[in-house]
Amino acid sequence: MSTLIFKADLLTRQADAEHRPDLWPCPSPFVASLTVGPEHMDEFGHTNNTVYLVWMQAVAALHSKHLGLTFDDFVALGSGCVARHHDIHYKRPSFAGDTLWVATWISRNEGKTDMLRQYHFVRASDLATIATGSTQWVCIDMNTGRPKRQPPEFLSAYRVTSINNPDADTAADTQ
Template identity: 55%
Template sequence: MNPQDLPWDVQAPFIETVTVGPEHLDAFGHTNNVMYLGWLEKVAWAHSCALGLDFAAFQRLGSGCVARRHEIDYLAATFVGDQLALATWVHENDFRLNMWRRYQIIRVADRKIVLRGQTQWVCVDMKSGRPKRMPPEFQIYKPWPRAEAVGA
């Protein structure tokens, strides 16, 4: 199955896949909620790198993005062996300080949406850690077009 063919909230999001392993489980026998947060960070970082803004670029520009707020809705449990498609896209960007990135995780086998979430990212000075206006290079973080037939 092509991950692009899954029921995403936007057209053609950035996608990576993971397979749930025993190391990802909690005492209930399903994927631990902390694992999902790590996967969201992983796909966000991969997307940023794919756009050309890796950590070396952040250092060169003296600006980077740090998480200010996470919102996660866990919609279904996942288990060992489940292949998950992780998607992300930029939902909003004021091109000053704040950018909102959204996420969706779908279990590939049954096309079930298991998570929706979003993170508010804030541009900061790499040396001081203080908020800093986004450099022009951050214009690459453009909001994604929404799918017409699917509501998020």
């Protein structure tokens, strides 16, 4: 079920790219790779902007799985994460055939109802930053859909990796 919703199968972990301080604005992000396909192109001949949002959600799901939490775990815990706010900054276009590395990390989690996850897209061939972004995720009760305090399993898994926020001037509100 989680593959259909979160499309984590679109990406593959790229562990060798994780330890590249020259690429990432944080010391040890989770990095996955993907290949841009013709189905991702728009009328302008580059990756459509909405596709990046799908990839952000996919790398978040893959990272969550790596940390030990899948959608099935959300159901069992009765707690899940939904997006309150997405923010994407497009720096350069990407094209069919490009391999992109997508880094993600948790930059804020005070243990309440929400957390902030950062993303950084780099084209593998020239190491150019393609896009950066963030998502404010909110913990909800899976039965009611209402926000709730994160359970201990979330606090253990979703620890802050770096407070560095490359787009701090326009990042999600921290309410």
